[in-house]
Amino acid sequence: MLSRTLYGAAKMAIGLAFMILLSVGCGSEARCQTPAPPAPDPKELHGGIEVALRSVRAIVLRVSTNPEGDNIKIISADQITPSTSIPKDDKPAPEYIRDLALAVQKLSDKLQNDFHVPPNQLHLVGLSDLAGQTRGDLDREVRDKLGKEITFLDAKGETELNIAGNIPRYYQFEGKRYDNRSISLLLDISASSVRGGYQQLSMTSHGRAEYDYVTWDIPINGPLSAEAAQNPGLKLRKKVYLVGNIVWALTALLYPQYQGDYVPLTMEDINSFYYRAMTDPEALLNPDLSRISNENARKEARKGREAIKAIYTPRTLTAGAESLRLAATELNLADKRLIFARNSNWARILNFIRLQIEQ
16 A cells, blocks of 8 residues: 655664653752753654554654754654454454544543644554454544544555564664665564565666565465565575564563564574473463563563563464464575564554655
């Protein structure tokens, strides 16, 4: 659904670290007090709400312009998981759709009341796992509650936003800067499919070089090895950015001490994760955090662990680990440089907002 104009959104600096605002208590001593920072101009505030089948995410951005271009800062990020259970066949009942719409309304109210995002700078986007009748029913519920429509993405549009949001444009080697996207690709692995893609430079009819996108969406039980054999990007590109909940679970459970935006992984990690999920998933879901000496890092690791346990049961974690290992084996990832992009869950909505601002 999204065209190659996404290359404009890719200009933003990738790998934005989330701003964690800490309140430091100074007691009653006046010398500890610092003046509050000025409130941002409402024109600089933009909000986005991303609706998926199992969660609703919201983000607040402050977008200011400086001589180098737009400067984007994440002010707040939030997420709600509907309390209503979803059927195993992923066909939501009317009460589940209403629960999703109520989550959208709650986050919309929070963005406008707590962060003063102007209503006309609040954007709603729905992911491709909302399909068929569910889209129409959810859109009606949201329009009734907010008076806004949801822009629904297809799988290709999601992948393009993921590529632009998760693969940094440049890397440095021996003091020189090189095009990172010409050697990298992205894989979004779930229990049911592998979505992937990369950017490549192509010449327009006017002789200008522009980024174009190559994307694919293959069922896990589909021809993964055949796709790998026929796709030059999968064969030749050696740097692979991995995203998806199961990759996040692997990183957070095996390496809770690592909190960076980009975490290197190996095929050995994938095999170890699979083995532990098959033999003792309960222990895998409860990593020991006591050895993390930094209190903030330990707190973030605990939050990540609990968030994963809210998504995965031992049974579904085992299924996810099996799908991840199958995909990695079929796609010959053993000889690739693998990197987990931690902030991938926010990449789509962040870049979607950026596109709306640029229009």
